[in-house]
Amino acid sequence: MAASLKGKKCLIIGGCGFLGRHLCEGLLEKGCSVQVFDVRTTFEDSRVKFFVGDLCKKEELKPALDGVYCVFHCASPAPLSNNKTLFYKVNYQGTKTIIEACKEAGVKRLVLTSSASVVYEGKDIRNGREEQLTYARKPLDYYTETKILQEKAVLEANSEDFHTVAIRPHGIFGPRDLQLVPIAVDLARKGRSKFIVGDGKNVVDFTYVGNVVHGHILAAEHLNPGSPVCGKAYHITNDEPIFF
Numbered sequence: 001m002a003a004s005l006k007g008k009k010c011l012i013i014g015g016c017g018f019l020g021r022h023l024c025e026g027l028l029e030k031g032c033s034v035q036v037f038d039v040r041t042t043f044e045d046s047r048v049k050f051f052v053g054d055l056c057k058k059e060e061l062k063p064a065l066d067g068v069y070c071v072f073h074c075a076s077p078a079p080l081s082n083n084k085t086l087f088y089k090v091n092y093q094g095t096k097t098i099i100e101a102c103k104e105a106g107v108k109r110l111v112l113t114s115s116a117s118v119v120y121e122g123k124d125i126r127n128g129r130e131e132q133l134t135y136a137r138k139p140l141d142y143y144t145e146t147k148i149l150q151e152k153a154v155l156e157a158n159s160e161d162f163h164t165v166a167i168r169p170h171g172i173f174g175p176r177d178l179q180l181v182p183i184a185v186d187l188a189r190k191g192r193s194k195f196i197v198g199d200g201k202n203v204v205d206f207t208y209v210g211n212v213v214h215g216h217i218l219a220a221e222h223l224n225p226g227s228p229v230c231g232k233a234y235h236i237t238n239d240e241p242i243f244f
């Protein structure tokens with residue numbers, strides 16, 4: 001059974017990022033009371049309450065969790081930063097801190113933004129189904145290694161009175177994207193995209209940010225006691241795969 005989020009207090013950790021800000025707009029449209037927790041502030045909106053802090057510090061998270069119905073965790077260091085220590089600290093240890101802080105504050109729902117890369121080992125996956133896909137034994141990079149640890153921690157924390165779900169988008173595109181499309185365009189302009197990966201028929205699952213937001217909101221609406229959504233991971237895709 002879906003429960004409307006209207007009038008409910010939701011907290012977006014990483015809400016000043018690309019996806020987080022879109023999620024913020026999506027939740028406001030649903031009539032939620034929206035709070036954002038982030039290490040930085042990138043926009044202003046009088047309808048949103050902002051908390052500036054580091055998710056690795058429980059004492060900084062605590063004030064933002066008071067009376068919250070659902071937490072959306074979409075914070076992460078940038079994948080290209082290549083900073084192993086930071087990935088481990090924020091994605092894994094920080095996520096465990098969020099889980100602990102949620103439980104202590106009595107928050108009952110946590111939606112994690114994971115990544116499709118947690119099941120990718122370099123071989124094409126067509127028509128994959130979540131229940132058949134296992135975590136990559138040899139993840140492509142350290143960022144993904146910590147996204148796996150993070151997702152496991154969140155899904156294992158699911159219990160009768162703490163409901164969790166993980167959403168796995170792949171490359172996200174849409175307005176205000178500073179990474180995927182701008183970097184691809186920049187490389188193309190510099191003439192650094194004149195090669196073919198594989199046989200040229202590789203399928204890549206880029207997802208429009210609006211669909212990713214929709215997936216997060218649907219997950220939160222269904223994150224209720226006894227729901228089959230609890231403790232599960234879901235890939236978010238567009239209708240049609242995009243050939244790369």
Ligand code: NAD
Binds near residue numbers: 015
């Ligand atoms: P982003 O970099 O735009 O936003 C991440 C936000 O997290 C930033 O505002 C940053 O300040 C915040 N943050 C980082 N460390 C923090 C900390 N210690 N405490 C508090 N806030 C912190 O990233 P995005 O593209 O919006 O990605 C959002 C989520 O989606 C991430 O979890 C990422 O792994 C996942 N994801 C993104 C893509 C994509 O293509 N963008 C694809 C798959 C998964």
